[in-house]
Amino acid sequence: xxxxxxxxxxxxxxVLALASALLAVGAAAITDLPFARLARAQTVxxxxxxxxxxGPVKQAIVDFVRAATDPANRNFVGxxxxxxxxxxxxxxxxxxxxxxQVVYAFDRVPAIVKAKPELAKxxxxxxxxxxxxxxxxxxxxxxxxxxxxxxxxxxSVEAFRAETxxxxxxxxxxxxxxxxxxLAYQPMQEVINFLRANGxxxxxxxxxxxxxxRVFAEHVYGIPPEQVIGSADTLKFGYDADGxxxxxxxxxxxxxxxxAGKPDDIHLIIxxxxxxxxxxxxxxxxxxxxTKAGRxxxxxxxxxxxxxxxEYAYGPAEGLPDTRxxxxxQELYDEAKKQGWVVISMKNDWxxxxxxx
Amino acid sequence: xxxxxxxxxxxxxxVLALASALLAVGAAAITDLPFARLARAQTVxxxxxxxxxxGPVKQAIVDFVRAATDPANRNFVGxxxxxxxxxxxxxxxxxxxxxxQVVYAFDRVPAIVKAKPELAKxxxxxxxxxxxxxxxxxxxxxxxxxxxxxxxxxxSVEAFRAETxxxxxxxxxxxxxxxxxxLAYQPMQEVINFLRANGxxxxxxxxxxxxxxRVFAEHVYGIPPEQVIGSADTLKFGYDADGxxxxxxxxxxxxxxxxAGKPDDIHLIIxxxxxxxxxxxxxxxxxxxxTKAGRxxxxxxxxxxxxxxxEYAYGPAEGLPDTRxxxxxQELYDEAKKQGWVVISMKNDWxxxxxxx
Numbered sequence: 257x258x259x260x261x262x263x264x265x266x267x268x269x270x271v272l273a274l275a276s277a278l279l280a281v282g283a284a285a286i287t288d289l290p291f292a293r294l295a296r297a298q299t300v301x302x303x304x305x306x307x308x309x310x311g312p313v314k315q316a317i318v319d320f321v322r323a324a325t326d327p328a329n330r331n332f333v334g335x336x337x338x339x340x341x342x343x344x345x346x347x348x349x350x351x352x353x354x355x356x357q358v359v360y361a362f363d364r365v366p367a368i369v370k371a372k373p374e375l376a377k378x379x380x381x382x383x384x385x386x387x388x389x390x391x392x393x394x395x396x397x398x399x400x401x402x403x404x405x406x407x408x409x410x411x412s413v414e415a416f417r418a419e420t421x422x423x424x425x426x427x428x429x430x431x432x433x434x435x436x437x438x439l440a441y442q443p444m445q446e447v448i449n450f451l452r453a454n455g456x457x458x459x460x461x462x463x464x465x466x467x468x469x470r471v472f473a474e475h476v477y478g479i480p481p482e483q484v485i486g487s488a489d490t491l492k493f494g495y496d497a498d499g500x501x502x503x504x505x506x507x508x509x510x511x512x513x514x515x516a517g518k519p520d521d522i523h524l525i526i527x528x529x530x531x532x533x534x535x536x537x538x539x540x541x542x543x544x545x546x547t548k549a550g551r552x553x554x555x556x557x558x559x560x561x562x563x564x565x566x567e568y569a570y571g572p573a574e575g576l577p578d579t580r581x582x583x584x585x586q587e588l589y590d591e592a593k594k595q596g597w598v599v600i601s602m603k604n605d606w607x608x609x610x611x612x613x
Numbered sequence: 614x615x616x617x618x619x620x621x622x623x624x625x626x627x628v629l630a631l632a633s634a635l636l637a638v639g640a641a642a643i644t645d646l647p648f649a650r651l652a653r654a655q656t657v658x659x660x661x662x663x664x665x666x667x668g669p670v671k672q673a674i675v676d677f678v679r680a681a682t683d684p685a686n687r688n689f690v691g692x693x694x695x696x697x698x699x700x701x702x703x704x705x706x707x708x709x710x711x712x713x714q715v716v717y718a719f720d721r722v723p724a725i726v727k728a729k730p731e732l733a734k735x736x737x738x739x740x741x742x743x744x745x746x747x748x749x750x751x752x753x754x755x756x757x758x759x760x761x762x763x764x765x766x767x768x769s770v771e772a773f774r775a776e777t778x779x780x781x782x783x784x785x786x787x788x789x790x791x792x793x794x795x796l797a798y799q800p801m802q803e804v805i806n807f808l809r810a811n812g813x814x815x816x817x818x819x820x821x822x823x824x825x826x827r828v829f830a831e832h833v834y835g836i837p838p839e840q841v842i843g844s845a846d847t848l849k850f851g852y853d854a855d856g857x858x859x860x861x862x863x864x865x866x867x868x869x870x871x872x873a874g875k876p877d878d879i880h881l882i883i884x885x886x887x888x889x890x891x892x893x894x895x896x897x898x899x900x901x902x903x904t905k906a907g908r909x910x911x912x913x914x915x916x917x918x919x920x921x922x923x924e925y926a927y928g929p930a931e932g933l934p935d936t937r938x939x940x941x942x943q944e945l946y947d948e949a950k951k952q953g954w955v956v957i958s959m960k961n962d963w964x965x966x967x968x969x970x
Contacts, residue, residue: 336837413880457839470884480693481884482814488881493873493899501903503880510867510881516850523770523860524845524867525882527827527838542850546858 304450307443307608313557314605316598317447320555324531325454331553335455339530341522341543342448344462344469344486346536347559348477350429350439352568357464358400359436360423361407362392368406381406408465409489409507416505420471434612437476442613443606444534444559448477451532459530461522462486463514463539467505485525487513518543531555537571538583544597556597560584563603661807664800664965670914671962673955674804677912681888682811688910690888692812697889698879698900699805701819701826701843704893704916705834707786707796709925714821715757716793717780718764719749725763738763765822766846766864773862777828791969794833799970800963801891801916805834808889816887818879819843820871820896824862842882844870875900888912894928895940901954913954917941920960 308314323331324338345351354362365384368375375381380399383391395403408416429439448458460479462469466486473479490508495501513521519542522530532555533540533547544556561584562569571584592599602609665671680688681695702708711719722741725732732738737756740748752760765773786796805815817836819826823843830836847865852858870878876899879887889912890897890904901913918927918941928941949956959966 466881467884482882484884491877491880493876493903500906501876501899503876519850519858519860520848523848524823525839527824527841542858546850549857 304453305443305446307446307606309605309607311605313598313600316555316557317450320532320553321450321454323553333531333552337528337531338451338454338456339459339526339528340448340451340456340532341459341461341485341518341530341534341547342444343518343535343537343540343543344460344464346561347534347540348440348444348448348460349436350441350567352561352570353430355464356436357408357468358404359427360420360468361400361404363423363427364407364419365403375406404465405489405507408468409505411505413467413491413503413505416467417471420468424472432610432612434610437472438612439610440476441606442608442611445477445611447534448479452478456532457483459483459485459522459526461513461518461533461543463512463517465489466511466513485513485521487511487517514539516542519546522546533557534559536561536584538585538588541588541591544592545595548595548597556592556595557600558584558588558592558597559600559602560589562601563606563609566609567602661810662800662803664803664963666962666964668962670955670957673912673914674807677889677910678807678811680910690909694885694888695808695811695813696816696883696885696887697805697808697813698816698818698842698875698887698891698904699801700875700892700894700897700900701817701821702893703918704891704897705797705801705805705817706793707798707924709927710787712821713793714765714825715761716784717777717825718757718761720780720784721764721776722760732763761822762846762864765825766862768862770824770848770860770862773824774828777825781829789967789969791967794829795969796967797833798963799965799968802834802968804891805836809835813889814840816840816842816879816883818870818875818890818900820869820874822846823868823870842870842878844868844874871896873899876903879903890914891916893918893941895942895945898945898948901949902952905952905954913949913952914957915941915945915949915954916957916959917946919958920963920966923966924959 305314305317308317323329324333326332342348345355349356362384365381369381369385376385380395380402383395383399384403386392411419424435424437427436428434429436432439452458458477458479460469460473460477460483462485464486466484466488469486470481470484473484474481487509488511490506490510492504492506493501494504511517511521511524515538518540522543529550530543530547531550531552533543534557535541535544536559540558544558548554548556561567561571572586572589589599591597600606662671662674665674680686681690683689699705702712706713719741722738726738726742733742737752737759740752740756741760743749768776781792781794784793785791786793789796809815815834815836817826817830817834817840819842821843823841823845826843827838827841830841831838844866845868847863847867849861849863850858851861868874868878868881872895875897879900886907887900887904888907888909890900891914892898892901893916897915901915905911905913917929918925920926929943929946946956948954957963
């Protein structure tokens with residue numbers, strides 16, 4: 257956040273208004289003025305949650321932020337503790353029909369096999385190369401993991417970054433024919449910006465590979481690399497031919513940032529319990545529980561994909577839980593209601609889903 | 614940093630001066646004004662490195678910061694990339710005769726044995742309980758590690774935090790009879806503050822246990838929990854008797870933040886290469902190499918403990934490398950000279966060592 261604050265120019269009008277205001281008020285008030293006010297002053301002109309339909313869900317966000325930022329409110333949250341965490345796949349962008357990183361991994365298979373020709377006859381690479389969609393759809397979770405591991409390791413962190421950038425530039429989602437980065441949910445972008453304008457630091461906490469998400473998180477969500485927490489493989493420090501240090505990604509899991517791994521990694525990397533958390537599946541359950549169990553008012557929200565027309569419907573909305581991506585069974589829905597998590601209905605609460613619409 | 618920026622009041626004089634300046638200049642200049650200037654304007658009145666003797670070492674810090682923050686300089690560093698990393702033990706505070714966390718671990722032994730009486734007859738606990746200083750001094754690195762592991766695991770993160778706070782309040786360093794937190798090096802405090810005032814985010818990157826250091830890092834160095842990277846044990850997510858989530862520290866290493874672990878963890882947690890790094894021993898070697906190998910001007914500094922009167926002398930200063938704490942052999946000194954790392958002589962470069970002096 258610091259970086260953005262430093263680089264984002266403040267508008268001339270805001271500055272002049274601030275300058276006049278500062279000159280007008282007394283010394284006591286001035287010495288108490290936190291920089292946060294500068295940011296807040298910029299956001300009052302339009303509805304910061306314009307893509308949300310009015311109703312209790314939108315109101316829950318507004319009420320939470322109002323309480324957290326009002327020093328007179330008993331649920332006021334000190335600026336240092338304003339942490340909000342967001343799952344990525346299915347919470348901040350589309351995760352159907354496959355997680356974006358899985359699409360990437362599958363697209364990498366020809367290059368992987370080119371580098372190691374012996375893999376052409378080894379499963380699951382053989383099936384992926386065959387192009388047989390029915391057989392590919394039947395690959396097990398373990399097969400998919402093997403492909404992801406092969407795609408995300410065995411190279412330097414810089415080489416991986418370059419590959420990801422190249423892929424993101426050309427890959428298109430099969431349904432919308434848009435770059436994957438265009439499939440960010442506009443209402444969630446607004447929540448991120450709204451929280452940030454109110455002094456929250458916004459983190460992505462994802463089961464996807466951290467270095468994959470870091471490539472686009474700053475550009476798409478304004479979330480810098482140090483605020484992306486994700487699954488990660490072990491790194492190996494070594495030297496290149498010129499004797500320069502080199503970090504190589506090993507095919508060995510270090511952080512599995514899903515389920516219980518989410519609160520574990522939040523403690524590891526942030527060291528503070530979030531005051532707001534957002535998810536959409538069983539993989540987010542422990543993060544939402546951990547957030548909600550903290551003292552004072554905490555906001556836990558969960559996106560229900562119930563809009564087959566504009567996006568997808570899965571989980572309790574269809575009564576048919578999808579065990580492969582974004583599993584949201586009835587049991588999780590029941591826990592949400594019991595624990596006071598706010599369920600976001602994509603169909604009813606979101607006026608608009610994508611920025612390109 | 615964000616948190617500090619939000620909460621630190623700006624002085625009345627600065628605000629009035631800024632307000633007048635803003636009203637005086639034209640629109641084009643105003644819209645380009647980054648918040649960084651506010652911070653910088655506060656630091657020009659006194660020498661920010663007042664505890665340093667004038668000379669090439671102090672000058673190297675000033676020159677680096679000047680270049681990094683001057684948009685017209687070819688070594689200008691964008692605010693988002695202004696990352697500085699500091700080793701802790703021997704770099705930011707005293708690490709002799711034992712690392713502070715090792716003193717803590719030894720002091721915890723009676724409580725550990727009380728909880729598990731069978732350990733009273735098991736080494737190395739038996740030797741520690743005996744109070745035989747000669748025998749204790751002969752414990753191997755592996756023995757010490759076993760004591761540290763026992764002291765730092767088997768409880769919730771909250772219980773560990775409470776224990777550490779209690780210990781820090783009463784423990785005193787044997788030589789200065791001061792709380793350990795008072796043994797922070799004043800010149801390094803000034804470097805941290807100087808970098809921060811110039812838009813750098815300052816991280817601790819330590820071989821000591823992350824959660825131990827987080828307890829005091831904000832109070833002592835102004836470094837918040839999310840900017841403390843250290844060694845860490847695996848966490849286990851579970852529920853307490855009331856069904857509330859609980860993070861328990863397991864006796865199993867997750868991150869070993871020393872030697873090659875430092876650049877690995879910097880990538881894992883920050884995801885950017887530092888522009889400045891500070892260390893004092895072989896455990897910092899890879900971090901300094903990694904920092905220095907980045908493009909553009911990078912600052913790598915290493916503290917040489919050559920002042921037996923005011924602190925300690927070890928490493929090449931005495932020709933007697935200490936393999937137990939802060940190993941700084943001649944070979945590392947030679948690499949420093951070859952790679953252009955700046956060697957800080959405690960004796961010659963520091964006017965004052967502690968704030969309490």
